[in-house]
Amino acid sequence: MKYAKKVKYQSLGEQLQAVFNFGYSIKYIHNPSEVVQLTAVAKCGEAIAYIHNPSEEVQLQAVSNFGYSIACIHSPSEEVQLQAVAENGYSIACIHSPSEAVQLQAVAECADSISSIHNPSESVVKYVYNNHRKVFDKFFEVVEGHDNSEVGAFDNSKVWAYGKSVVRAHDNLRVEAYVSSQVTSLKDEERKSVE
Numbered sequence: 394m395k396y397a398k399k400v401k402y403q404s405l406g407e408q409l410q411a412v413f414n415f416g417y418s419i420k421y422i423h424n425p426s427e428v429v430q431l432t433a434v435a436k437c438g439e440a441i442a443y444i445h446n447p448s449e450e451v452q453l454q455a456v457s458n459f460g461y462s463i464a465c466i467h468s469p470s471e472e473v474q475l476q477a478v479a480e481n482g483y484s485i486a487c488i489h490s491p492s493e494a495v496q497l498q499a500v501a502e503c504a505d506s507i508s509s510i511h512n513p514s515e516s517v518v519k520y521v522y523n524n525h526r527k528v529f530d531k532f533f534e535v536v537e538g539h540d541n542s543e544v545g546a547f548d549n550s551k552v553w554a555y556g557k558s559v560v561r562a563h564d565n566l567r568v569e570a571y572v573s574s575q576v577t578s579l580k581d582e583e584r585k586s587v588e
Contacts, residue, residue, distance in 0.1 A: 405429070416440040427451065438462035449473065460484035471495065482506035493517065504528040 408429045411418040416437025419425055425433070425444070430451045433440040438459030441447055447455070447466070452473045455462040460481030463469055469477070469488070474495045477484045482503030485491055491499070491510070496517045499506045504525035507513055522529045 412436060412440070417443065419443050434458060434462070439465060441465050456480060456484075461487060463487050478502060478506070483509055485509050500525075505531075 405426065405428070408422050408425060409432055411422070412425075412429055412433035413436060416433045416435075417440050419429065419433040419440050420443040422429060427448060427450070430444050430447060431454050433444070434447075434451055434455035435458060438455040438457075439462045441451065441455040441462050442465035444451065449470060449472070452466050452469060453476050455466070456469075456473055456477035457480055460477040460479075461484045463474065463477040463484055464487035466473065471492055471494065474488050474491060475498050477488070478491075478495055478499040479502055482499040482501075483506050485495065485499040485506055486509035488495060493514045493516060496510055496513055497520060499510065500513075500517055500521055504521055505528055507517065507521050507528065510517065518529075
């Protein structure tokens with residue numbers, strides 16, 4: 394790394410060699426060409442943090458290499474977000490207000506990533522419920538002995554509480570009400586499909 398600080402990269406060949414050896418070397422290249430940028434993020438996706446105003450192609454290359462590099466991208470497009478979560482579903486934790494399509498792609502890649510989604514949409518909850526029941530059961534559990542009269546739970550002796558994700562975004566009462574209604578509708582659908 395000290396070597397990178399001392400060298401002044403003059404030619405395109407020197408710049409390419411520097412970022413090929415160590416992607417973060419792009420930090421020391423003034424106004425790198427797109428070819429140099431693509432080489433740097435192909436080597437190390439997080440090197441995008443040192444690129445001023447990267448093109449969408451560079452952003453896609455970075456998140457294809459390392460999904461979490463989306464955290465270094467200011468206002469990524471939905472296409473970039475989809476590519477990031479396709480590479481690693483948990484990278485959704487780095488996306489502010491992901492669309493429903495991005496949420497679904499994340500849980501399709503890794504169902505456990507629902508724990509990283511603040512306010513998952515109804516279709517995302519249903520997808521996990523229908524396709525990954527063990528994961529659903531891991532994050533949604535029955536809490537015994539809770540007064541459910543205020544939250545409208547489907548059973549007075551139980552309340553459905555959602556772990557991790559939504560709890561960070563809402564107070565417990567609103568979380569229990571939200572999840573209770575989601576689970577109630579899922580149970581009703583399941584009951585209807587059996588009949």
